[in-house]
Amino acid sequence: MVKVNGDNLNIAGKSIREYLASTNYDITRIAVERNGDIVPKAQYGETVLVDGDSVEVVSFVGGG
Amino acid sequence: MIPTKEEMIKALEERHGKETQNRFFAATVAICGLGGLGSNIAVSLARAGIGKLILIDFDRVDITNLHRQQYKAAQIGEYKTEALRQNLQEIAPYVEIETHAVRMEEGNIEGLLKEADIICEAFDKAHMKAMLVNTVLEKLPQTVLISGSGMAGFGSANSIKTRKVMKHFYLCGDEISDVNDGIGLVSSRVMLCAAHEAHKVLQILSGAEVK
Numbered sequence: 010m011v012k013v014n015g016d017n018l019n020i021a022g023k024s025i026r027e028y029l030a031s032t033n034y035d036i037t038r039i040a041v042e043r044n045g046d047i048v049p050k051a052q053y054g055e056t057v058l059v060d061g062d063s064v065e066v067v068s069f070v071g072g073g
Numbered sequence: 074m075i076p077t078k079e080e081m082i083k084a085l086e087e088r089h090g091k092e093t094q095n096r097f098f099a100a101t102v103a104i105c106g107l108g109g110l111g112s113n114i115a116v117s118l119a120r121a122g123i124g125k126l127i128l129i130d131f132d133r134v135d136i137t138n139l140h141r142q143q144y145k146a147a148q149i150g151e152y153k154t155e156a157l158r159q160n161l162q163e164i165a166p167y168v169e170i171e172t173h174a175v176r177m178e179e180g181n182i183e184g185l186l187k188e189a190d191i192i193c194e195a196f197d198k199a200h201m202k203a204m205l206v207n208t209v210l211e212k213l214p215q216t217v218l219i220s221g222s223g224m225a226g227f228g229s230a231n232s233i234k235t236r237k238v239m240k241h242f243y244l245c246g247d248e249i250s251d252v253n254d255g256i257g258l259v260s261s262r263v264m265l266c267a268a269h270e271a272h273k274v275l276q277i278l279s280g281a282e283v284k
Contacts, residue, residue, distance in 0.1 A: 038199040040206045042239045047210035067206070067238055072225040072252035073110040073197035073263070 012063045021060045026053040029066075040067045078167045085122040093279045094122060100278050103127035103189035105177055105205055107153040109258055110221045111195030112143035113267035114274075115157055119165040121275055126161070126168060127189055128154050131176040141260035177205060183212045191277065193270050194220035197252070210242060219273050223247040224266035226256030233265045235273050245269035 010017040013028075020028050025041055025048055041048045042065045048056050058064065076084075086094045100123050104111045107130035115126060130153045134144045148156040154172035161170060173185055182205065186192055192213070194205050202222060209218045223246035224233060232247040246266050252258055276282045 035199075038203045040203055040210065042242075045239055047207065047214075047239070047242075049211050050207055065238060067222075067244060068248075069199040069202040069206075069220075069222045070225075070246075070249065070251035070253075071197060071199045072223070072250065072258050073106060073108050073195055073202075073221060 010060060011058045014065055021058055021062075023058055024054055025056045025058065025064075028058065029053065032066075034066060034068055038069045040069075041065070042067070075166055081122075081165070081167055089121070089279075096278045096280070097122045097275070098124040100190050101125040101127065101188055102191045102193065102274055103129065103186050104193045104195055105129050105186075106195035106197065106201075107132075107142075107157050108138065108195065108197050109141040109260070109263035110197075110224075110267045110270065111193065112153070112157055113264050114193050114195055114271045115161060116143050116164065117268065117271035118274060119161040119168045121271075122165070122168070123274075123278075124169060125171065127171045127173070127185070128157055129173045129175065129177060129185060130154055131174055141258055141263045177201070179204065179208050182208045186213060186216065189216060191217045191219065191274050193274065194218065195267070195270070199251070199253075206242070210239075214241065217241050217243075217277060219243045219245065219270045221245045221266045221270055223250045224262050225250040225252040225254070225258050226262065227259055228262070230262065230265055233262065233269060235269045243273050245273065 011020050102123050104115050134148045134151050134156050144156050152174045154174045158170050196202050206220055235245045238244050
């Protein structure tokens with residue numbers, strides 16, 4: 010299982026890009042942290058999630 | 074009569090304590106975007122006696138900014154960098170201010186921000202917030218980054234929060250209220266979020282932050 014924003018999801022083996030494609034996240038408005046480190050956008054495709062990973066997707070909204 | 078630098082230092086030391094004030098004087102804080110968040114963050118930090126502020130915004134003051142941003146009607150049309158410099162110098166004449174009237178993009182972020190101890194993200198567009206946060210966390214991983222997301226509308230003041238997302242990265246706001254949902258921006262709630270960002274800066278510099 011992979012923990013994403015606190016929820017355990019059965020997505021081990023998927024890349025971050027594949028996971029995000031299955032969600033409603035707008036990729037231009039997010040930052041992805043995995044096990045305490047930022048995942049560079051250029052590495053979403055090659056970063057494969059494994060059991061025990063903890064991921065947080067921060068999704069920004071407009072206004073300032 | 075404008076007080077001398079020594080008088081201002083003494084007054085700040087009385088309020089914050091000498092040791093804390095020396096940490097504030099020694100700090101360089103960059104503010105990216107000088108709208109409702111950035112202009113209010115800048116006023117808080119200048120008042121607190123931060124040594125150096127780096128102010129970055131490509132835009133000029135517009136009449137639609139005046140309801141929440143720290144500019145004056147007579148400053149409409151001026152670059153925000155210059156208008157804010159002038160306003161901050163009236164409040165805190167001895168704060169060092171560096172300005173850049175440029176649009177931030179992936180290619181210039183590292184150069185603009187590498188001197189900063191702490192960076193405040195204060196843009197209004199969500200994709201610009203994400204671009205800055207991603208770039209800073211990749212290229213300047215040792216620099217503390219504080220971002221604001223979710224402060225539009227008339228929702229509760231108490232839903233604006235600060236949380237630590239990861240090492241060196243804090244997020245302020247309710248993370249939900251999007252100005253694009255047509256709920257507008259209200260000065261008081263934007264100022265709350267700006268205050269969260271400014272307060273996290275001061276708390277970290279003071280050494281009082283709970284780890």
